[in-house]
Amino acid sequence: MPREKKLATIGQIAASVGVATSTLRFYEREGLLSPAGRSPAGYRLYELGAVEQLQFIRSAQSVGFSLENIKALLSLDERTSCKQVQIMIQSRLNDITQRIVELKSVQRTLTHTLNRCRKSKKGCPVLKDFLKP
Amino acid sequence: MPREKKLATIGQIAASVGVATSTLRFYEREGLLSPAGRSPAGYRLYELGAVEQLQFIRSAQSVGFSLENIKALLSLDERTSCKQVQIMIQSRLNDITQRIVELKSVQRTLTHTLNRCRKSKKGCPVLKDFLKP
DNA sequence: GCCAACCTTAAAGTATAATTGAAGGCTAAT
DNA sequence: ATTAGCCTTCAATTATACTTTAAGGTTGGC
Numbered sequence: 001m002p003r004e005k006k007l008a009t010i011g012q013i014a015a016s017v018g019v020a021t022s023t024l025r026f027y028e029r030e031g032l033l034s035p036a037g038r039s040p041a042g043y044r045l046y047e048l049g050a051v052e053q054l055q056f057i058r059s060a061q062s063v064g065f066s067l068e069n070i071k072a073l074l075s076l077d078e079r080t081s082c083k084q085v086q087i088m089i090q091s092r093l094n095d096i097t098q099r100i101v102e103l104k105s106v107q108r109t110l111t112h113t114l115n116r117c118r119k120s121k122k123g124c125p126v127l128k129d130f131l132k133p
Numbered sequence: 134m135p136r137e138k139k140l141a142t143i144g145q146i147a148a149s150v151g152v153a154t155s156t157l158r159f160y161e162r163e164g165l166l167s168p169a170g171r172s173p174a175g176y177r178l179y180e181l182g183a184v185e186q187l188q189f190i191r192s193a194q195s196v197g198f199s200l201e202n203i204k205a206l207l208s209l210d211e212r213t214s215c216k217q218v219q220i221m222i223q224s225r226l227n228d229i230t231q232r233i234v235e236l237k238s239v240q241r242t243l244t245h246t247l248n249r250c251r252k253s254k255k256g257c258p259v260l261k262d263f264l265k266p
Numbered sequence: 267g268c269c270a271a272c273c274t275t276a277a278a279g280t281a282t283a284a285t286t287g288a289a290g291g292c293t294a295a296t
Numbered sequence: 297a298t299t300a301g302c303c304t305t306c307a308a309t310t311a312t313a314c315t316t317t318a319a320g321g322t323t324g325g326c
Contacts, residue, residue: 009272010272010273011271020314020315021273022314022316023313023314025274025275026313026314039273039322041274041321041322041323042273042275042321043272043273043274043323044273044274061313063239063243067312076257082250082253082257085257086247086250086251089243089246089247089250092243093243093244093247096236096239096240096243097240100233100236100240103232103233106195106196106229107226107229107230110196110222110225110226110229114219114222114223114226117218117222118219120215124209124215124218142301142302143301143302144301144302153285153286154301154302155285158303158304159285159286163284172293172302174293174294174302175292175302176293176294176301176302176303177302177303194284199283199284200283200284
């Protein structure tokens with residue numbers, strides 16, 4: 001029989017990643033991270049790998065994946081779905097690229113407006129004629 | 134005495150800009166756009182310039198100003214506060230520039246990850262080792 | 267064997283921003 | 297007279313990611 005792995009309580013896992021225990025319970029409800037089991041008293045017991053998974057979640061969040069996205073990523077079968085991962089990353093990349101395009105356009109517009117504003121001798125042109133181009 | 138200007142009802146103004154009447158009432162509460170007056174029955178009556186002001190609001194929104202920002206812009210005295218407008222635009226530009234930097238960084242990271250993903254022969258590397266660089 | 271620190275649940279609350287909707291009742295146009 | 301449009305106020309919605317609350321039960325160190 002396989003020997004027991006080391007297990008940690010919710011507080012220990014939470015502390016080692018720097019999140020609140022309530023966040024871990026929330027993630028469990030959302031299907032992002034479940035404890036390996038429960039103690040006789042009902043305490044959640046996590047494998048130490050949970051720390052890694054939490055770090056994965058935080059990393060993915062930091063590049064803009066929503067918890068829903070991340071749930072989808074985590075639910076993939078590692079061997080068969082690299083393609084699916086690529087699709088999700090590509091989709092996120094598309095969003096980001098589009099957003100950058102939009103922001104640059106706004107940047108151009110505002111820069112233009114600011115220059116007009118600076119050159120103006122009488123009265124602020126912005127307040128009459130905002131962002132028309 | 135100045136002759137009466139043409140006035141429009143809330144529905145007419147709303148329709149010509151493509152917003153809901155409830156939005157106009159909301160803007161009024163927020164101090165963004167008030168009707169010129171009321172009819173005997175209490176109907177809001179707007180000057181036609183309200184359409185322009187609404188378009189200003191939508192334009193400013195589209196480049197990322199919040200309604201609060203816009204309220205501040207609208208409350209400025211046109212003759213004296215071009216400087217203040219410049220400050221607000223510059224501040225928005227700074228936000229945008231920063232956001233673009235962040236997004237590009239994420240873009241690089243994801244592109245890198247995607248390439249690793251594509252090259253991988255056995256199993257998806259992303260699911261084990263996400264975004265570490 | 268005591269007490270502080272931990273754990274449990276479910277549901278409700280928080281934050282932000284900008285609307286949107288419902289209820290109940292006048293008004294305008296045809 | 298019907299109906300579309302307007303009025304008011306107050307509340308609910310949308311989205312996302314948590315956080316808090318209430319009312320307990322459990323554990324571990326001294």
